[in-house]
Amino acid sequence: MQGCDASVLLDASPENPHPEKEAPVNIGLAAFDLLEEIKAAVEDRCPGVVSCSDILIYAARDAAHALSNGNIHFDVPAGRLDGLVSSAAEAQAELPDSTFTVQQLIDNFARKDFDVEELVILSGAHSIGVGHCSSFTGRLTAPPEQINPAYRNLLNHKCHQGANPAVVNNVRDEDYETVSKFMPGFTSRVRKISDFLDNTFYHNNLARIVSFNSDWQLMTHTEARGHVHEYADNATLWDGDFAESLLKLSKLSMPAGSKGGIRKKCSIATHPLY
Ligand code: HEM
Known part of the structure; x- marks a missing residue:
């Protein structure tokens, strides 16, 4: 923070x-x-x-x-x-938060000096990993223009398998059986090795198969949507721009005058201050 x-x-x-x-x-x-x-x-x-x-x-x-x-x-x-x-x-x-509107996302990123393009670039990290069902409850009843109905059914099915289970962010990482049951047209995309960090987030967003509201929200803003198309069309461009934005994120510094140190254990705040 x-x-x-x-x-x-x-x-x-x-x-x-x-x-x-x-x-x-x-x-x-x-x-x-x-x-x-x-x-x-x-x-x-x-x-x-x-x-x-x-x-x-x-x-x-x-x-x-x-x-x-x-x-x-x-x-x-x-x-x-x-x-x-x-x-x-x-x-x-x-x-x-995943319930944010696109304007709330833009304002939130702007507070740390990240613009609309960087918001879109960094959101591409959702091509990997998982989300708990509680992070996309609203998407389970969202209308078809916001989420592909077959994908919504898949998410509903997954979310009924336990108390707030985690579901993969990228349908490509879903198990073959589930994909063939709910989205047979996508079975060729299922990968044996999951979590490949690439520009598929943008393809998924264009196809309305992203789980978080915040990701879909990018499609409701003209400039953001333009960047979604741009990165869907150019995987190499995204690789380079993502590296640049992640580096920028890593350079966010502590407020002026803050004291910092080098901890012995990362979970415990005992260290000499400089
Ligand atoms: C734009 C604002 C963002 C929102 C609203 C957001 C929201 C979320 C949410 C709700 C989850 C799932 C949490 C859960 O239920 O377990 C998640 C997962 C994830 N997010 Fe974001 N995120 C944002 C930006 C980012 C950025 C900037 C990055 C990295 C550059 C990122 C990388 C990830 C990754 C890798 C996961 C998967 C984590 C895992 O597998 O455990 N997200 N995000």
């Missing part, structure tokens, strides 16, 4: 009982243990030198590279410090 400072990795503590990661809007965050494992390995070799915020952005860089089969690549400067301020209430109030 206050820059790329790894505050999202902090656990609840007596001093701070409600950190960012507890905000409902952060329901999708995961892999905290993996980041802690990486930090422990780095601390082992090189104690007190590499911040959790640098580890987090290196992990994002490497994940983007690996998940795109090397198509997305960028260098990140090191030297971030870890922040101490981590508030669930602030995260809930300031992070974009």
